[in-house]
Amino acid sequence: MNSKLIAAALAATLCLSLTACGQTPASSGASASAGSSQAVESAASAKSGEPRTITDLGGHQVTVPAAADIRKIVILSPPVMSFVIGAVPDTEMIVGINARSFLTSNPQIVEKAFPNWQSVESSFVDVNFAVNTESLLALEPDIIFYYGDFQRKGIEGLAIPAVDFLMKGVNSPETMSVAWDGQIRELLSTDTSVGIQQEWDATNAKLDKLLAQVGDEKKTGLCIKLNQAGSLMVMGSDSFDGWAQSFFALGGIENAAASIEGTGEVSMEQIYQWDPDFIMCFQDAPASYILENSIEGQDWSLLSAWKNKQVFDVPRTTYAWVTPCADSPLFPLWLVSKAYPELVSDDEVRTEIREYYQRNYSLELTEGELDSILDYREATGI
Incomplete structure (x- = not known):
């Protein structure tokens, strides 16, 4: 992978959303069954070599190859990658x-789950999702995965099946992640009797028991999306580029920034x-900078979260957990462990992650790899 491209992407990501980049914010209230109806017509045709007509998650009718004829995949949507590497027969595809x-993402975990990631071509698309058509066609993809009309603009008119992963009006991480997982498994004819829905069912059962022990006084949390050059962006009400509120709700936590529509800039005042009970940091200045109170122009020492050392980085595996990804069922349990440590210990969270990776990736994570998930930015300074 071109190192200059990655460096440019790192710089540009400071001001761009990682999920949709320019999509209309999603509203709440969508049915949890929204994704389940977007199914491939028949598993039989998927294996027969005949093309299939599907309705993708964006509501488009798309004719796609039989699963056996999907040998080359291009992924435009960043978080969708985490689902593909768990469902694809071979990541070389x-x-x-x-x-x-x-x-x-966390390079240590990506390397383990997606060993050829550094050799996959990426120069055909820039950080603004502008596609070089000639470079894309040279890859000879059988199918393209994208997210919404913004990303679709670069591939319209190409004679390549393109499948949309944007479900408008959905702000439930469970609904979105289950739909993404299901669409990929149907397209690739991967076993649909397993997958992320079973993981969500197990997580929800655990959360029911844990949160029954939480009283009326819920903890408050704040997710800082960006902290750069004196600008503080927080994740408020659910939107296309901020899922913290939905995840907080799953963990029995009130979003301190719920009054902010979508993602917005706020002052230290x-x-x-x-005065949230705990803070989690997504990009830019890591939690360690806040705990050290070393950011110029920002005094965090006045906050309860700082005094109680309740400032954390969002965990990272094949993607950052605050966005729907293939490891999303783990995130609410981690949140509970931070907001209500008397209910879930750090050791229990490590066990949950280890067993999750055994079940879903057939991978054995080392203690060092678990450390990298939970403390990656502290260790690297990223």
Whole structure:
């Protein structure tokens, strides 16, 4: 993978959304069954070599190859990568990918789950999702995975089946991740009797028991999306580029920034007024900078979260957990462990992650790899 491209992507990502980049914000209230109806017509035709007509998650009718004829995949949508590598028969089938897929992932875990990731072509798309058509066609993809009309603009008119992963009006991480997983498994004829829905069912059962022990006084949390050059962006109400509120709700936590529509810039004075019980950091300045109170122009020492050392980085595996990804069922349990440590210990979270990777990836994570998931930015300074 071109190192200059990755460097450019790292710089550009400071001001761009990693999920949709320019999509209309999603509203709430969509049915949890929204994704389940978007199914491939028949498994029989998937294996017969005959093309199939599907309705993708964006509501488009798309004619796609039989699963046996899908040998080369291009992925434009960064978080969708995490689902593909768990469902694809061989990651060598991924011939093109958006380099932004790796900007908030954990290279140690990506290397383990997607060993050929550094050799996959990425120069055909830049950090603004502008596609070089000639370079894309040279990859000879059988199918393209994208997210919404913004990403579709670069591939319209090409004689390549393109499948949309944007479900408009959905802000449930469970609904979205289950739909993405299901669409990929149907397209590739991967076993649909397993997958992320079973993991969500297990997580929800655990959460029911854990949160029954939480009283009326719920903890408040704040997710800082960006902290760069004195600008603080927080994740408020659910939107296309901020899922913190839905994840907080799953963990029995109130979003301190719920009054902010979507993702918005706030002042330190506003954060003082909210005084959240704990803070998690997504990009730019890591939690360690806040705990050291070393960011110029920002005094975090006045906050309860700082005084109680309740400032954390969002965990990273094949993608950052605050965006729907293939490891999303783990995130609410991690949140509970931070907001209500008396209910879930750090050791229990490590066990959950280890067993999850055994079940879903057939991978054995070392203690060092578990450390990298939970403390990656502290160790690297990223």
